[in-house]
Amino acid sequence: MKLFQTLFFLSICFKSFSQIPKSGTYTFKFCDLEYNSCINTCKIKINGKKVWVYAPSGLTLIKQGELFEEGYLQKSTKGNWIIKNPKTKYEKDNVFSYINFKKKQFWRF
Numbered sequence: 001m002k003l004f005q006t007l008f009f010l011s012i013c014f015k016s017f018s019q020i021p022k023s024g025t026y027t028f029k030f031c032d033l034e035y036n037s038c039i040n041t042c043k044i045k046i047n048g049k050k051v052w053v054y055a056p057s058g059l060t061l062i063k064q065g066e067l068f069e070e071g072y073l074q075k076s077t078k079g080n081w082i083i084k085n086p087k088t089k090y091e092k093d094n095v096f097s098y099i100n101f102k103k104k105q106f107w108r109f
Contacts, residue, residue, distance in 0.1 A: 019101075020046065020048075020049065020073055020081070020101065021046060021101055022046075023046055023047045023048060024045075024046060025043055025044070025045045025046075026043070026044050026045075026046065026104065027041050027042070027043060027044075027104075028041065028042055028043075028044050028099070028104045028105060028106045029041055029042075029103075029104060029105045029106070030042040030056045030106055030108070031105050031106065031107045031108070032107075032108065032109075033096065033107050033108065033109040034109055038105060039056075039058065040056035040057060040058055041056055042054055042055065042056040042068070042106060043065075044099070044106060046073075049072050049073045049074075050070075050071075050072055050073075051070065051071060051072070051073050051083055051099070052067060052069075052070045053067075053068045053069040053070070053083070053106055054066065054067060054068055055067075055068040069083055069085075069097065069108075070083070070085065071083040071084050071085035071086070072084050072085075072086070073099070076098070080098035080099070080100070081098060081099045081100075081101060082097065082098045082099075083097055083098075083099070096108065096109035097109065
């Protein structure tokens with residue numbers, strides 16, 4: 001019985017790390033894959049599996065708070081949460097942006 005309880009508890013713990021957070025607006029670190037560092041913070045709005053990422057300050061050609069990226073969250077084969085946009089049909093798993101919910105980071109190339 002103890003073994004069953006332990007396995008049940010561990011399965012819930014592991015499952016919770018890979019889940020999408022509740023619907024709402026969050027502040028995440030905006031990180032650059034090219035420089036391998038986080039450069040600012042951005043707002044991310046989540047509604048189920050739909051996600052909107054708003055631009056942080058300091059980016060060229062886009063103002064702070066403007067819509068930067070939107071789409072649907074999908075778990076990649078590498079285990080990252082990527083943003084799939086239905087407008088880009090030919091994209092596979094070589095996406096250059098992903099979200100790390102555990103560390104609250106949005107990575108973009």
